[in-house]
Amino acid sequence: MIQLRKTVLSDLDYFFTFQLDNEACFLAAFTPKDPHDKDAYIRKYANFLDDPTINMCTIIVDDVIVGSIAKFVMHGDAEITYWIDKAFWGQGIATKALTQLLTIEKTRPVFGRTAFDNTGSQRVLEKCGFVKIGTDRGFANARQAEIEEYIYKLDEEKKELPAT
Numbered sequence: 001m002i003q004l005r006k007t008v009l010s011d012l013d014y015f016f017t018f019q020l021d022n023e024a025c026f027l028a029a030f031t032p033k034d035p036h037d038k039d040a041y042i043r044k045y046a047n048f049l050d051d052p053t054i055n056m057c058t059i060i061v062d063d064v065i066v067g068s069i070a071k072f073v074m075h076g077d078a079e080i081t082y083w084i085d086k087a088f089w090g091q092g093i094a095t096k097a098l099t100q101l102l103t104i105e106k107t108r109p110v111f112g113r114t115a116f117d118n119t120g121s122q123r124v125l126e127k128c129g130f131v132k133i134g135t136d137r138g139f140a141n142a143r144q145a146e147i148e149e150y151i152y153k154l155d156e157e158k159k160e161l162p163a164t
Helices: 011-018 022-028 038-048 093-104 119-127
Strands: 002-006 055-061 064-074 077-084 110-115 131-140 145-154
Touching: 002 093, 011 038, 011 064, 011 077, 055 093, 064 093, 077 093, 093 119, 110 119, 119 131, 119 145
Parallel strands: 077 110
Antiparallel strands: 002 055, 055 064, 064 077, 110 145, 131 145
């Protein structure tokens, strides 16, 4: 069973470890300049815990922390982000967690962004009703290059859990 709960400071240690995986960083693409700087990571995300514009949740499966998911505001737009521990990829966890978050977070439209070649994340967004509306280019720290990213948008509230 997948549960979302408000992220607490001690969860950040798990999240930091998840983002150290090279393949996961490559797919996420838009990562910190130095993903190995734990102090900087903890400082950054600890500041988000009490920010009323950010809803940061911890994803738990069978009492195990397996990832994070959040709604935040960037340039006036609601956006979502998520990260699943690589050991739990391919199990539908991101899709189910995003579906749950979208029942809590009612702001619409809400946007999601993904690297052009992160097909797993693209499938998650599409299963949850997001539609690709455009592209952008940005510098991806994990790849040390400028890459294309896809922009997705969800206009309406998701009413049902998608089939996985």
